Amino acid sequence: MDKKNKRIAWAITGSGHFLKESIDIINSLNNIDLFLSRAGEEVLKWYGYKLSDFKKKKIKIFKDVTASSAPVSLFYEDIYKVLIVSPATSNTVAQMAYGFSDNLITNIFAQAGKCKVHSIILACDTEPVVITPAPGKMVTVYPREIDLENYELLKKFKNTDVVRNVDELEKIIKKWH
Template sequence: MKIMWAITGAGHLLKESIEVLEKLSDKHEITVIFSNAGLEVVKMYGYYNKIEKIIGKNPNNQVVTEEEEKYSYPLSGKLTYNHYNQIIISPTTANTTAKIVHAIADTLVTNIAAQSGKGQIPLIIVPVDQKAGEITTTLPPHIDRNLCQQCKTCSAKNICPTNAINPPEIDKSKCIQCLQCENACDYNAIITDEKMKLYIREIDAENTKKLEKIENVTILNHPKEILENIIN
């Protein structure tokens, strides 16, 4: 089975999305699509190494970025020709959701969403802004400046396998979320799982509801539901 999985710039449900993507990649051919923000956020959270491992499982797997596709998005026009069986967008930001709802196709991901309908390729969307109100999400790894002592010999820096730690900063482009640094700091300055509360606006929740009216689209609340809904 040939699956196209698009990642937009949301941190919420990102870890869970990649976990499901890893499972699917054991049996299926995968093309990973990144919006510009999606690529930045995946690197910010230290998950890009996981994407590289997924791509390495199959010689036909590939990564396609918005930067590579420029403005004409040639990949989206080849969806039917390349015989993709399933398209997934997860996590899906409020911005991407709003554009899909209003039939705006001016990005790589929204263009793919539009072309999936024209080619009658099943599309699964996992939006992050589902119900108005408060949600809890996880922040990227970071160093608490109030706790960091900028020691001359930083034990966390020494243990980092990718040299991502340069107190009081973590180089997000190098971090691979190995979490070895978390317990290495004597001052508990390295935070890898901090939670933050966000408020989902009514307008964004309403747009999510409108997705249900679009033909050929399945809306799911959580990435884990993809495994139950995907065509085998």
């Protein structure tokens, strides 16, 4: 398929950090399919987002409801030009960095890699101190060494850009949109 007709696969995991910024970008783009981790689906609700608002914009939503992550088969059909995982929790970053693929998001990341579809990951835990929105208030968290190590490990993956802020994400997306 011609690159300009291909779609963006966008995965949301269960993070409040960078959630609003990710949704603002999603709403500014066309031809997006949304993939939600189970925690991602819950966290969207915690922060007041409704799935029906995405559906009104004709964004298709794939939830993590099958053990085999059935929607991964879409990656074999050459319909996606890029996979964006934003925001990516420390859990998802750890799983991806170590090659796990036992849920919808880690599976589409693995299948993107195997199908040579480029991935862009906006990781949440990339600095020793992170100020982040909890529902209703701001909190300060201190990512652990293991979280920062997993981020560094994921950066070594081929065909994968791992970014740590929204400016970097927007710059890379421009290359693919």
